[in-house]
Amino acid sequence: MHKFEEKTIHTEKLFEGKVVRLQIDDVELPNGKTSKREIIKHPGAVAVLALTPENKIVLVEQYRKPMERALVEIPAGKLEPGEKPEVTAVRELEEETGYECNRLDHIISFYTSPGFADELIHLYLATGLRKKENPRAADEDEFVELIEVSLEEAIQLVKEQKIFDAKTAYAIQYLQLKEAQK
Structure with missing residues (x-):
């Protein structure tokens, strides 16, 4: 024990x-x-830090009912039963953004609210993005707007509290650290 x-x-x-x-x-x-x-x-989820060839971060804006407001976030979604996180990541990236990627790297997995929930999010970095000709459709109850921003613009969105969720803030901080190490 x-x-x-x-x-x-x-x-x-x-x-x-x-x-x-x-x-x-x-x-x-x-x-x-x-x-x-x-x-x-919770069945678990994935989140995808997707970077375009121009080094833009791919974000989606969507309404979040628990907060009663729209948030700007990295693409994300829950795991389906028996689905591997990397498969979910590829699917969610395509459904929410219309992009597919050449490379998908696992960054880290983390618990969102361990005081009361067991949700584990697997964060991935997607690079080598290209728009898919006929992407999978988003979920029928999901309405998102695609936004592509530089790292500096993403940091500003955090300051303005338009990016206000942990997974997206974590991903942006990861990218800041990665850039600082170059």
Whole structure:
């Protein structure tokens, strides 16, 4: 047993939706006491930092209902059952932007909100982009606008809080560090 491990005594499943499940776990704490944990189970997702041959970052603007506003983000989407993250990355890039890539490199995987959710995002760098002649259509409930910006313009969008999500900010910081190391 790990030093801080919480042993699950009982799980109550409260909700199962299209994207997430909600459960409450009764747990035994390391000190022997018990507590409850509200947990969101998520299938995982990918995010793609896509760079055009002109070194522009490919972004999408879309409305995000939980925030009641539009955000500018890197292309992303959830894993389908049994789908490998790199397959999801290629699919999401094509569906959201119309691009395909010559090269796809895994940058890192990270948890988005480990205090209450198990969502793991796999971040990829896509290069050698080219527009696909007949790209796959976006999901029927997804409306996005394509935006291509320089690194400096992306940094400005962060300052203006138009880019306001962790995966996109993480990707931009990665690119800043990569550029600084040249």
